[in-house]
Amino acid sequence: MLTIDAKNVDFYYSEFHALKNISLEVEKNKVVALIGPSGCGKSTFLRLLNRMNDLIPGTRMTGSVLFEGEDIYAPNVHVDELRKKVGMVFQKPNPFPKTIFENVAYGLRVNGIKDETFIEQRVVESIKSAALWDEVKDKMKKSAFALSGGQQQRLCIARALAISPKVVLMDEPASALDPISTAKIEELIYELKKDYTIIIVTHNMQQASRVSDKTAYFYLGEMIEFDETTKIFTNPKEHSTQNYVTGRFG
């Protein structure tokens, strides 16, 4: 079964037609990169998959998005249940003003888990999966704000992993980070795809080609091309895709 199956999605910010008839299928445990120039709709599309756009007033969507066969925009869907299964990492690291431990425990606590032994175990596992354990194991009770930007972003990844999502959406997760932190995040994505399906928005061509199995190229609200990453970067069907990935525009 497909993990994500978007069919004929159109999306509007008031009058602005931001996404035009997008259909995209994502298989389990694959990494899909969404690329394209600023304003092309790739982040908007990403935020449709965990219904983050619901928070923006005046938006409208047609078409359907299926997650493991279920329509996530059906009227009886509980958005918080969906977001437990489809986690998200944002562009700017946004740890809560809490301790490192409580940041990662947050998702468990708000979802009603009370068992402290289980919480502790999940927190440690998640921080290890996010390749952050060695750096923070001695300061779990310290404020997350004391961490560097790159560490904060890995903490946010750990936070997303703690509630065991099926899909992790990443919205330019490394764009605010230095090259070393970026490399760490990329390695991490490579590790994570064993257990998770990942959809990542990125402006960085090398990053897309390094981490993803498939790449979708968006331009002006349309999905121009969606194919194996190697094909998109070496032998794209569309001229526009070729121009973008080779850096001739965008």
Added chain:
Amino acid sequence: MTPIIQAKNTDKRKRYSQAVAFTVFKLMSYSVVAILFFILGFIIVRGIGVISWDFLTKAPEEGMTKGGIFPAIIGTLCLVAGSSIFSFPIGIMSGIYMNEYAAGSKVATFIRIMTNNLSGVPSVVFGLFGMALFVNTMKFGDSILAGSLTLGLLSLPLVIRTTEESLKAIDNSYREGSLALGATKLQTIQKVVLPMAFPNIITGLILSIGRVSGETAPILFTVAAYFLPKLPTSIFNQVMALPYHLYVISTSGTNVEASRGIAYGTALVLIVIVLLVNLLANFLRNYFSKKVKTN
């Protein structure tokens, strides 16, 4: 190439006007501080002489020309507490509603315009309204209850506004981060947004206390007693209050001249209370903004 140190005439002129501008701005801001110190100094010099343990702990005597102001201090504290019980919960909940649930909606805009209008209403009008509604219609009589409700109404716009502004200052990325983990809106508000906004909210609350403790007109027709040496025993009692006591002994006491020293002493006590309240606000803000990062 022109050497940097040999600036042209036009450059001299722009540097000159810059220096003049900064000097003027600096003088203006210093003069504000000077005025404040002048008022404080004036009150302290005139009032310090009558301050004593007895002044703070005894009731007025001999037509309010002797004795202390203890009932007025207690009265003011009662009114501050009473109005806070009323205005804090309502104001904070309204502020949360306006910023977190109805942000940008017509309802929120309407409430905002109305609260702005409310804060522009002269305080004596609040007094008249409080008398008409609480004292007469609801039959609370001249009482702590009526006075507290009137003062609560007066401070409500300030509480709503500071709550709303404090919440607005919290970056949306924190809300999204919480919601993306499957938290509900209410959980997000309780566990992330409110703790972050708390230091600023509490500052607003305490400043509203400062405002309430100094108001005279709203309590004039709703609670304040001209002379009442007894302490209140119920919320339906009248009380004396510092600002009104100050007004009474300065204008319509039995012997205005003889009460002059006590008037300055009362003013000093009132100012010190408001200053302490403001210092407390600063302290709590710093304390909670440190604490919130590691809770």
